[in-house]
Amino acid sequence: MALLTLLLLGANNVAHSAWQLNMPEGVTQISASVYELHMIIFWICVVIGCVVFGVMFWSIFHHRKSKGAKPASFHESTTVELIWTIVPVLILIGMAVPATATLRQMYDTTASDVDIQVTGYQWKWRYRYLNENIDFFSTLTTPTEQIHNQADKSEHYLLEVDNPLVLPVGKKIRFLTTSNDVIHSWWVPDFAVKKDAIPGFINEAWTRIDTPGTYRGQCAELCGKDHGFMPIVVVALADTDYQTWVTEQQQAALSKQAAAERTWTLAELMQQGEQVYNTACAACHQANGMGIPGAFPALKGSLIATQDQAAHLDIVLFGKSGTAMAAYGTQFDAVDLASVITYERNAWGNDTGDIVTPQEIKQRLQAGQ
Amino acid sequence: MSHSSAQASAHSEHEHGQPAKGLTRWLYTTNHKDIGTLYLWFSFAMFLTGGCMALVIRSELFQPGLQLVQPEFFNQMTTLHGLIMVFGAVMPAFVGLANWMIPLMVGAPDMALPRMNNLSFWILPFAFAMLLSTLLMEGGGPNFGWTFYAPLSTTYAPPSVTFFIFSVHMMGISSIMGAINVVATTLNMRAPGMTMMKMPLFVWTWLITAFLLIAVMPVLAGVITMMLMDIHFGTSFFNAGGGGDPVLFQHLFWFFGHPEVYIMILPAFGIISHIVPTFSRKRLFGYASMVYATASIAFLSFIVWAHHMFTVGLPLAGELFFMYSTMLIAVPTGVKVFNWISTMFRGSLSFETPMLFAIGFIVLFTIGGFSGLMLAIAPADFQYHDTYFVVAHFHYVLVPGAIFSIIAGAYYWLPKWTGHMVDERLGRWHFWLSIIGVNLTFFPMHFLGLAGMPRRIPDYALQFADFNMIASIGGFLFGFSQLLFLYIVIKCIRSTDQAPDKPWEGAEGLEWQVPSPAPYHTFSTPPKVD
Numbered sequence: 001m002a003l004l005t006l007l008l009l010g011a012n013n014v015a016h017s018a019w020q021l022n023m024p025e026g027v028t029q030i031s032a033s034v035y036e037l038h039m040i041i042f043w044i045c046v047v048i049g050c051v052v053f054g055v056m057f058w059s060i061f062h063h064r065k066s067k068g069a070k071p072a073s074f075h076e077s078t079t080v081e082l083i084w085t086i087v088p089v090l091i092l093i094g095m096a097v098p099a100t101a102t103l104r105q106m107y108d109t110t111a112s113d114v115d116i117q118v119t120g121y122q123w124k125w126r127y128r129y130l131n132e133n134i135d136f137f138s139t140l141t142t143p144t145e146q147i148h149n150q151a152d153k154s155e156h157y158l159l160e161v162d163n164p165l166v167l168p169v170g171k172k173i174r175f176l177t178t179s180n181d182v183i184h185s186w187w188v189p190d191f192a193v194k195k196d197a198i199p200g201f202i203n204e205a206w207t208r209i210d211t212p213g214t215y216r217g218q219c220a221e222l223c224g225k226d227h228g229f230m231p232i233v234v235v236a237l238a239d240t241d242y243q244t245w246v247t248e249q250q251q252a253a254l255s256k257q258a259a260a261e262r263t264w265t266l267a268e269l270m271q272q273g274e275q276v277y278n279t280a281c282a283a284c285h286q287a288n289g290m291g292i293p294g295a296f297p298a299l300k301g302s303l304i305a306t307q308d309q310a311a312h313l314d315i316v317l318f319g320k321s322g323t324a325m326a327a328y329g330t331q332f333d334a335v336d337l338a339s340v341i342t343y344e345r346n347a348w349g350n351d352t353g354d355i356v357t358p359q360e361i362k363q364r365l366q367a368g369q
Numbered sequence: 370m371s372h373s374s375a376q377a378s379a380h381s382e383h384e385h386g387q388p389a390k391g392l393t394r395w396l397y398t399t400n401h402k403d404i405g406t407l408y409l410w411f412s413f414a415m416f417l418t419g420g421c422m423a424l425v426i427r428s429e430l431f432q433p434g435l436q437l438v439q440p441e442f443f444n445q446m447t448t449l450h451g452l453i454m455v456f457g458a459v460m461p462a463f464v465g466l467a468n469w470m471i472p473l474m475v476g477a478p479d480m481a482l483p484r485m486n487n488l489s490f491w492i493l494p495f496a497f498a499m500l501l502s503t504l505l506m507e508g509g510g511p512n513f514g515w516t517f518y519a520p521l522s523t524t525y526a527p528p529s530v531t532f533f534i535f536s537v538h539m540m541g542i543s544s545i546m547g548a549i550n551v552v553a554t555t556l557n558m559r560a561p562g563m564t565m566m567k568m569p570l571f572v573w574t575w576l577i578t579a580f581l582l583i584a585v586m587p588v589l590a591g592v593i594t595m596m597l598m599d600i601h602f603g604t605s606f607f608n609a610g611g612g613g614d615p616v617l618f619q620h621l622f623w624f625f626g627h628p629e630v631y632i633m634i635l636p637a638f639g640i641i642s643h644i645v646p647t648f649s650r651k652r653l654f655g656y657a658s659m660v661y662a663t664a665s666i667a668f669l670s671f672i673v674w675a676h677h678m679f680t681v682g683l684p685l686a687g688e689l690f691f692m693y694s695t696m697l698i699a700v701p702t703g704v705k706v707f708n709w710i711s712t713m714f715r716g717s718l719s720f721e722t723p724m725l726f727a728i729g730f731i732v733l734f735t736i737g738g739f740s741g742l743m744l745a746i747a748p749a750d751f752q753y754h755d756t757y758f759v760v761a762h763f764h765y766v767l768v769p770g771a772i773f774s775i776i777a778g779a780y781y782w783l784p785k786w787t788g789h790m791v792d793e794r795l796g797r798w799h800f801w802l803s804i805i806g807v808n809l810t811f812f813p814m815h816f817l818g819l820a821g822m823p824r825r826i827p828d829y830a831l832q833f834a835d836f837n838m839i840a841s842i843g844g845f846l847f848g849f850s851q852l853l854f855l856y857i858v859i860k861c862i863r864s865t866d867q868a869p870d871k872p873w874e875g876a877e878g879l880e881w882q883v884p885s886p887a888p889y890h891t892f893s894t895p896p897k898v899d
Contacts, residue, residue: 019816019835019836020816020819020820020832021816021819021820022816022819022820023752023819023820024820024821033748034748034749034751034752037746037748037749038743038746038749038752041742041743041746041749042743045739045742045743048739049735049736049739052706052707052710052735053732053735055710055714056710056713056728056731056732058714059710059713059714059715059716059718060713060718060728063649063713063714063715063716063717063718064717064718064719065650065717065718065719066719069715069716069717069718070717071649071650071651071715071716071717072651072715072716073651073652074654074715075651075652075653075654075655075656075712076654076655076656076657076658080711081655081658081704084703084704084707085700085704088699088700088703089700092696092697092699092700095696095746096692096693096696099692099746099747099748099749100689100692102748103685103688103689103692103747103748104685106748106751107685107688122525146434147434147435147828148434148435149434149435149436153433153434153831155831156830157433157830157831158433158828158829158830159830181520181525182518182520182521182524182525183518183520183521183615185680185754185755187755187823189752189821192748192751192752193751194680194751194752194754194755195680195682196680196681196682198609198615198616198681198682199520199609199610199615200608200609200610200614200615201609201614201615201616201682203681203682204682217821218821218823218826219823220680220754220755220756220823221518221755222444222513222514222518222521222824222825223521224444224512224521224525225440225441225444225512226440227440227444227823227825227826228440228823228825228826228827228828228829229440229828292441293507294506294507294508294509294527294528295441295508295509295527323524324525
């Protein structure tokens with residue numbers, strides 16, 4: 001074991017660490033109230049603990065047989081027993097009052113300024129700005145070399161994403177959480193917001209951020225293999241900066257639509273497809289297309305990926321019910337879908353030479369399942 | 370009380386003979402002492418098995434990055450560690466203690482239903498063999514946590530989930546049979562004169578535990594059957610796409626699961642309520658209030674389940690109800706702690722190994738109770754929920770809680786079981802190593818949780834590195850200390866240091882009136898209790 005310890009110590013040096021002991025106070029009024037409740041109940045426990053353990057250790061030191069202590073004979077006292085039943089009840093009532101007030105505030109999701117639908121996927125988050133017509137996925141960007149200790153770990157190891165959720169400060173933001181597959185839980189400690197994302201149901205939560213900055217959280221509900229690898233990053237901007245960001249996003253969406261109309265070469269599709277594959281497919285089917293035997297099928301040399309192109313489109317666009325294979329037709333645009341299918345039909349020695357165009361994807365999606 | 374028990378037992382041995390020889394003794398036995406022994410050894414084997422899985426988890430979490438295992442296997446380890454410790458280690462250990470001690474404590478010759486007793490034990494090795502065999506199956510073993518929330522455990526589960534369901538069914542059947550036996554024995558076979566309010570507290574707490582088991586094990590059986598239907602027969606109990614609700618699973622699971630938590634702690638309260646008075650040489654303070662507090666905790670355990678689900682989107686009224694009812698549990702639990710301390714107060718204390726573990730229990734279980742009270746505050750729970758703070762909380766109530774009480778009970782009754790005294794010096798080593806190990810493992814987890822580390826993750830951000838390293842070192846210290854316990858027990862069995870009938874000066878109760886070791890048959894003629 002000692003040898004193993006040394007090996008592990010030698011394997012990588014931890015770039016940065018902190019001895020954080022307590023809950024963060026956070027950057028919202030609610031998170032501050034929650035912190036306050038946490039500290040009140042903590043100190044109540046400390047005081048009760050000191051009294052109880054104090055009496056106990058007093059007895060341990062002074063009422064020892066080895067010091068000649070003779071046992072007393074009392075074994076009940078209705079008065080004392082009533083006191084230590086009633087006093088805790090009163091303390092608890094005192095605690096319940098502020099807790100109830102905070103909870104009522106947390107549940108008041110009315111009159112929001114920005115509405116965001118947060119959807120959990122295995123294993124990434126999707127954010128839809130319901131009134132701004134913005135929609136994107138947010139996926140972990142930490143390279144696998146860092147996770148497998150082949151490279152030094154970066155500062156925000158496992159807490160970094162490609163597309164952070166961008167929010168304005170000072171506005172009431174309502175989150176509508178749901179899920180596409182299993183139960184996830186969307187949690188940002190600095191907002192004291194944690195809400196389960198449940199497939200088929202929508203939960204509500206809200207926040208109003210006081211200070212601009214970057215806030216990080218993680219999925220809090222076990223959701224399968226990569227539960228530990230679907231972080232949440234929120235960038236809070238001043239309102240004017242936020243408006244600029246919204247306009248940029250809307251323009252980018254327009255230019256993406258145009259890209260779906262032009263003609264793509266095999267090389268272009270392969271390049272784009274590899275990227276999409278690595279963010280969306282590799283977690284299960286693996287980067288080398290071999291899958292995980294018994295859990296996730298291999299794509300390399302598989303019938304669907306080498307022969308039946310129609311079936312290939314169907315399974316990617318509409319998923320396969322009863323399995324972990326999701327319907328990606330709603331998750332990606334036509335270019336990404338065309339390129340990833342083209343990639344799967346040509347990578348790892350599949351070499352079919354097939355090209356699937358964005359137009360074909362659109363037609364298939366319009367035809368429906 | 371009667372002094373003729375020794376004669377009575379010698380007489381009965383003449384009639385029934387000595388135990389059979391060889392393996393068939395253990396296969397066919399209907400003797401409560403043999404079955405108790407089987408349960409205790411089985412639970413210890415499972416404790417080491419689940420412990421090895423814990424050490425796999427702690428090794429992987431020793432440093433950030435993936436070193437030893439992949440996430441798929443990590444999830445199988447957390448799942449099986451939980452299932453094995455709950456259903457394989459803690460529960461069978463308490464059933465083993467009940468088998469050994471309840472007939473001795475109430476002055477009965479055996480459990481009321483001895484053949485069923487044999488069956489309820491012998492189901493278990495098959496159930497756990499099947500559960501462990503899933504690790505070798507294609508797709509791996511159960512990987513959805515010991516709480517197996519749908520749809521991760523249904524639509525998205527590995528194929529081995531069906532074997533998991535079958536093995537949990539077997540564990541449930543075993544528990545229900547064990548519980549029926551305790552109820553039947555306690556209600557029908559008490560010695561003349563032993564009224565309910567004269568029953569030893571271990572018997573009281575087990576009687577109440579048995580009713581909890583009978584009430585909730587069928588709910589568990591129901592929920593896993595619904596899973597089976599969803600997986601194989603096209604129903605949609607937990608699938609919103611077919612009109613079901615994944616949250617229904619959680620309501621049903623925790624309606625079983627919360628009483629289950631008390632099933633694992635009430636008998637512990639009973640054991641501690643025997644050990645503390647013995648080594649304080651003073652009667653237990655507030656016997657009646659102990660009984661009422663146990664009953665109140667059992668009642669409350671049925672109306673607090675949704676505090677495990679504060680973040681699933683309950684309506685405000687539901688949140689408030691479950692917050693208030695959960696906070697209320699602190700009252701009867703507090704009464705118990707106050708009673709133990711009042712028993713020690715102005716006693717004449719000595720600190721043999723059972724007492725050391727009992728004191729360790731009181732202090733650390735109370736710390737687990739404090740963090741439980743914090744978790745009850747719903748707004749704060751939004752921050753604690755599903756973090757290492759929760760992991761710290763329930764390990765404090767289960768490891769230095771339930772498991773310390775089992776160890777304390779073993780040290781307390783080993784002289785009666787084996788007829789030999791325990792090596793006190795080694796017992797002290799075991800205690801101090803365990804208490805340092807347990808705190809080193811689980812105390813830093815409070816900090817990790819508050820700083821934001823979610824539970825059930827195989828890899829973590831860099832700010833969590835230091836405390837995880839400490840917890841892993843503590844885990845190995847605690848784990849390996851338990852091998853010392855194994856050595857101490859074997860040494861005690863082989864020792865020649867003859868134990869008197871009543872090895873502890875302050876001990877009271879019928880179990881100390883029979884010889885040490887307890888003869889194969891005891892109380893064939895019931896003793897009289899004044």
